[in-house]
Amino acid sequence: KSRMYVGEMRVLVTGGAGYIGSHACLRLLETGHEVAVLDNFRNSQMEPLRRVQQLTGKSLALCEGDVRQPESFEAFLEAWHPESIIHFAGLKSVSESVARPEDYYATNVQGTLNVAEVARTVGVRSFIFSSSATVYGAQQEVPVDEAAETSPVNPYGRSKLFAEQVLRDIHAVHPEMSVGVLRYFNPVGAHVSGKLGEDPTGTPANLMPYMARVASGVYPHLNIYGDDYATSDGTGIRDYIHVVDLVDAHLATLEALDVEPGVVTWNVGRGEGVSVAEMVSVFERVTRLSIPVQVTDRRDGDVATSFANVGKITAATKWTAQRGVEEMVRDLWKWQSANPTGYTLES
């Protein structure tokens, strides 16, 4: 149970079979941590976990359970006794959250409370939560810093904000469990091996997975949601971050909380805004393919520009994002071309 050197931990990764969680499992195993996954496979499969073990030559423990039902994972946590939890398990579709808010509050808010409560009772020392830049809502002054007002505009965003607040309130009375709230900007890309990546079910709602499917011929063109924003080229500006940089920010946060316990809320992005039109041209340059586009109306709920002030996390940890947009596109394309049907093998 005792650690062999500072930095080696037993980490439970909830949602570990998902897009970001699977990359986190890989990095944790690569850096010498022990890993267990809690997932109900609602939005994922076993295959990425098999590949994580194959890529690292190490094995991870698995608890097939549901964060909405503490009795489905309590005994596992008592037996496995994690020192840290990275809590990725959750639902993330904005449109689905409008149609089924109950699911989003049950999974993202009650589920987070359940995991935190069991974590506390088994003596977990640090808890990292996947929040989102979406908590900032519509009125944004860029770069957005963590003190900016939060006013999410949909149930998904509100569920993330409520869960953040639940964790801060728990920390206030139970400071023995440190809490890291990480607000992700726009995670994209894939593992450099081309073996792990994002595998959205149905039509992707997000820009980069959609663009990758246009490039591979699944869709005839990319819809650009508005080119009349008050930005340099009229298209929306976001802070894209390579998924491997994003998961490395979690490892850095675990270390920081180990050295200095407490509660932190940090943006995770590159701190740089890139427009939709720029992403299209980077994609075309890197892949040497052409991406037909069609400009359509703006999408409801979109802001013109969002990018992070990442001064807090970079000052408190040794972390900064290492990978630029070219690498994001290169790795996304490697994943997409090697796995045209995602993790499901073509029959």
Ligand code: NAD
């Ligand atoms: P994902 O859907 O790929 O992964 C989420 C995982 O959680 C899946 O494996 C899913 O099966 C699992 N899960 C869902 N409900 C569960 C439940 N009730 N019990 C146990 N497991 C359950 O999503 P992702 O992109 O990897 O996102 C991970 C986290 O990061 C989510 O909490 C998401 O809200 C947050 N986040 C994602 C983004 C993004 O753009 N991808 C941005 C900001 C925040």
Ligand code: WQD
């Ligand atoms: C990026 C830009 C679009 C698709 C969403 C969630 C957020 C977070 C990350 C989880 C915008 C434009 C998009 C397309 C386009 N997820 N676009 N054509 O909206 O910044 O954030 O994902 O927490 O909560 O809201 O990301 O990738 O959907 O859009 O022109 O087909 O691309 O208008 O400017 P977004 P996105």
